[in-house]
Amino acid sequence: xxxxxxxxxxxxxxxxxxxxxxAQLLIRAGYVHKEMAGVYTFLPLGLKVLENIxxxxxxxxxxIGGQEMKLTALQDAEIWxxxxxxxxxxxxxxxxxxxxxxxxxxxxxxxxxxxVRAVKPYVNSYKDLPFLAxxxxxxxxxxxxxxxxxxxxxxxxxxxxxxxxxxxxxxxELYEKIKQAYFKVYTRLGIGDxxxxxxxxxxxxxxxxxxxxxxxxxxxxxxxxxxxxKIAVNEEVLDDEVLKSLNIKREDLEEVKAAEVGNIFTLxxxxxxPLGLTFVDENDKDQNVLMGCYGxxxxxxxxxxxxxxGDEKGLVWPVNIAPYKVYLAVLGQDEAVVKAANDLxxxxxxxxxxxxxxxxxxxxxxxxxxxxLLGMPYRIVVSNKTLEQGKIEVKGRTASETDLITxxxxxxxLQDSAV
RNA sequence: CGGGGUGUGGCGCAGCUGGCUAGCGCGGGCGGUUUGGGACCGUCAGGUCGUAGGUUCGAAUCCUAUCACCCCGACCA
Numbered sequence: 001x002x003x004x005x006x007x008x009x010x011x012x013x014x015x016x017x018x019x020x021x022x023a024q025l026l027i028r029a030g031y032v033h034k035e036m037a038g039v040y041t042f043l044p045l046g047l048k049v050l051e052n053i054x055x056x057x058x059x060x061x062x063x064i065g066g067q068e069m070k071l072t073a074l075q076d077a078e079i080w081x082x083x084x085x086x087x088x089x090x091x092x093x094x095x096x097x098x099x100x101x102x103x104x105x106x107x108x109x110x111x112x113x114x115x116v117r118a119v120k121p122y123v124n125s126y127k128d129l130p131f132l133a134x135x136x137x138x139x140x141x142x143x144x145x146x147x148x149x150x151x152x153x154x155x156x157x158x159x160x161x162x163x164x165x166x167x168x169x170x171x172x173e174l175y176e177k178i179k180q181a182y183f184k185v186y187t188r189l190g191i192g193d194x195x196x197x198x199x200x201x202x203x204x205x206x207x208x209x210x211x212x213x214x215x216x217x218x219x220x221x222x223x224x225x226x227x228x229x230k231i232a233v234n235e236e237v238l239d240d241e242v243l244k245s246l247n248i249k250r251e252d253l254e255e256v257k258a259a260e261v262g263n264i265f266t267l268x269x270x271x272x273x274p275l276g277l278t279f280v281d282e283n284d285k286d287q288n289v290l291m292g293c294y295g296x297x298x299x300x301x302x303x304x305x306x307x308x309x310g311d312e313k314g315l316v317w318p319v320n321i322a323p324y325k326v327y328l329a330v331l332g333q334d335e336a337v338v339k340a341a342n343d344l345x346x347x348x349x350x351x352x353x354x355x356x357x358x359x360x361x362x363x364x365x366x367x368x369x370x371x372x373l374l375g376m377p378y379r380i381v382v383s384n385k386t387l388e389q390g391k392i393e394v395k396g397r398t399a400s401e402t403d404l405i406t407x408x409x410x411x412x413x414l415q416d417s418a419v
Numbered sequence: 420c421g422g423g424g425u426g427u428g429g430c431g432c433a434g435c436u437g438g439c440u441a442g443c444g445c446g447g448g449c450g451g452u453u454u455g456g457g458a459c460c461g462u463c464a465g466g467u468c469g470u471a472g473g474u475u476c477g478a479a480u481c482c483u484a485u486c487a488c489c490c491c492g493a494c495c496a
Binding site for chain 2: 009010011012013014015016017018019034036037085091092093109110112139141143144145147152202203209220263265293295331332333362363364365366367368369370372373381383384385393
């Protein structure tokens with residue numbers, strides 16, 4: 001992509017009404033546009049990040065046998081009444097609307113009910129189980145107060161996976177497998193070291209659940225972390241009984257702020273029972289399917305990663321999710337230099353390396369500032385200086401020094417850094 | 420939902436206390452000088468001041484209502 005063609009531009013100043021670092025940087029860099037409180041449009045660069053995150057998640061879910069589908073955003077009230085989750089007293093984040101004929105509809109804040117109904121026709125016998133189904137979908141939640149930029153919105157993207165098992169043992173096995181897949185996701189997204197499985201409240205689903213919490217000052221949760229055991233407890237459930245059950249000691253715990261980047265629940269028959277999702281077992285007996293649900297918020301992750309990795313100069317993207325691997329800046333308009341840069345742009349792309357090519361006729365300082373703000377993992381400079389040496393100048397986004405190396409060496413470097 | 424704050428060109432702000440031709444910076448157009456860390460000079464365009472009422476000869480400035488946004492708290496599948 002040529003920077004001269006990209007319709008978004010960077011801004012020096014952040015909007016006054018955004019306080020969170022993620023919103024400030026993402027808006028300044030032209031990754032997102034705020035539509036209204038808690039509602040953000042993803043612009044081309046932002047969408048690339050979001051899609052890259054989705055792809056990582058998708059690959060890990062597929063790897064454990066997840067089958068992707070896509071449920072609807074519009075919801076039929078009837079199915080939610082069956083589980084007593086339509087009433088505003090029970091679920092207070094509903095956005096509700098109506099058909100022309102006054103039939104009530106809702107915008108899905110989560111998807112257990114419609115999913116159960118959708119899979120029901122296909123689940124009859126024990127032979128049809130187990131399986132995992134998931135989607136990456138927009139969720140709508142009428143939060144009383146949106147905040148923290150893209151980290152807590154009223155409209156946001158969520159990957160939600162659901163497990164369907166015959167027995168508790170089978171459910172446990174799936175649950176564990178999915179938990180491991182989640183760790184892989186966070187590692188690939190570059191926040192694995194700061195992300196901890198956290199014992200938490202089960203909310204409306206059950207007494208307890210597991211959250212994945214990324215240690216981050218902008219987070220909304222307080223967790224108590226045992227770094228040695230790599231396990232944490234959310235303050236909302238911290239008591240002696242819980243500590244004992246997890247075999248951790250209070251004095252080993254460190255209090256930290258964290259952002260929830262995933263939450264997994266054991267549902268048992270909470271939804272299958274009222275909605276009649278049953279199967280016939282080997283002994284001809286009807287049984288309720290045992291479910292679990294597992295969420296990750298890709299749009300929130302964009303914010304968390306920004307909060308965690310962004311610095312005073314701008315965004316910093318891990319190689320795996322950066323919109324482009326390389327920010328190529330050509331300095332000056334000398335014919336030979338421009339030609340060398342054009343050739344390099346073609347060469348890198350042919351080698352499968354995505355490049356944002358800053359071909360604009362602006363001063364070097366502006367290109368460097370934009371390179372930092374936009375946060376691509378590598379910045380390459382082509383100028384008279386580098387041309388004389390027959391090399392290219394390479395700088396990692398967070399590095400303080402530049403290196404003069406050959407194009408071939410750079411390609412090798414990128415290969416080695418791929419996770 | 421309780422408390423606090425803010426709405427003035429695309430963005431950041433001044434002007435409002437003590438009413439009466441709406442100003443600055445960034446960004447944008449044009450011309451020129453520049454070219455390794457957001458350059459400089461000149462010039463031009465762009466707002467009727469969130470919205471609706473009211474007071475007044477006269478309102479961005481005062482009053483009322485309303486909408487939106489932000490922060491703290493409560494809430495959070």
